[in-house]
Amino acid sequence: MESGTIHVKGEHVRISELSERTGVPVATVKYYLREGLLPAGRSTGATRAEYDEAHVERLRLVRALVGVAGLSLAAVRAVVDAVDRPSDSVLEALAAAHETLPPVAPPGVDTRAAEAVVAELGWHVDPACTALRQLAVAVASLEAVGAASDTALLAGYGRALAPLAQAEVASVPTDSPGAAARYVVVGTVVYEPVILALRRLAHQDASVRRFGADPQEAAAGPGKG
């Protein structure tokens, strides 16, 4: 811990400070450097190098992908490569980065039910994209377990999520296609657990409101379960 160090944006820092600022242990930073997930720093001596704001950003990206999304290093590399690949437009960069995120959806899956939902919503979606196949797999699971999967119901889910997604996309930085892609990748994976936890808490609140007023009444029934 080096006290008195002022972290100015754009300043070059040593590996120990890079570790402090990101919460990623030095040994892990070195591992990411060896694996090529983090670009080498600017050499300032035989055994020394300095790192900048781009390294901080990259470490946060890798940390989000490994620590939050639970990706393998190979999967992280695919995301990082997509983020680093030069793109002609923000839209192209976003699409390329999005494609690399799990879960894996098999190419042969029947996407008709998913396409019907997207059509009902009037959304602009690439029919070959991974997210459409992810939805197709999810809808097939609903059918397999006997849960409701009709187009109108699923479009209702989509309509509820659209304002959130619009707000998220509205905050995407447009400095460069790469910065936009990095932002979207991090935002996509780190807010997913937030959304799922909030939904469960919302279930709890709704259950208390529906069943909590009179437990005896709510528990009525033949008790066959």
Added chain:
Amino acid sequence: MESGTIHVKGEHVRISELSERTGVPVATVKYYLREGLLPAGRSTGATRAEYDEAHVERLRLVRALVGVAGLSLAAVRAVVDAVDRPSDSVLEALAAAHETLPPVAPPGVDTRAAEAVVAELGWHVDPACTALRQLAVAVASLEAVGAASDTALLAGYGRALAPLAQAEVASVPTDSPGAAARYVVVGTVVYEPVILALRRLAHQDASVRRFGADPQEAAAGPGKG
């Protein structure tokens, strides 16, 4: 495949038909029987047994937990035990079943930020519940990667999800606490991938609307990424 079999609700069927109706292979059904995840059928001979609608429901539950949520058999057993445990009320059964669902959230996690979000929303939530700790872990991840995590933003996510959760809870059957718990467990896990896939598709649509009109303009910037 036995043609001409009519599947009447409440009818007793043999293991082959149980397999056909649920899409779970006979060998897997036998495995679940041995592991106690599926109760034994009604014996109709030395090597024969018959199964009923409760077995179909249970297989769908196990399939949702293993196939969709990716739970270990030990984790499935915990959920099944919670669903089977007699409860005095639907609310108690729902809470007990909810508690068993992953992801695991450590007991010592600081839940203050999560509690602030719930307070902002005015939700009725058990301060000791797992979902609150799941939200706390998710919020800590946002902070770790430098993503926005202020209470107002997260409450906005909650507000968007509340109508969905209310609709879901409104459709919970009240035949018995056990049936309600089974429904909520299946619904919680099988719609999660649907929600995440729809959010990604909504991102795509919002990106096309924001960045798609003029790719050259959208790509403007120093290209430092």
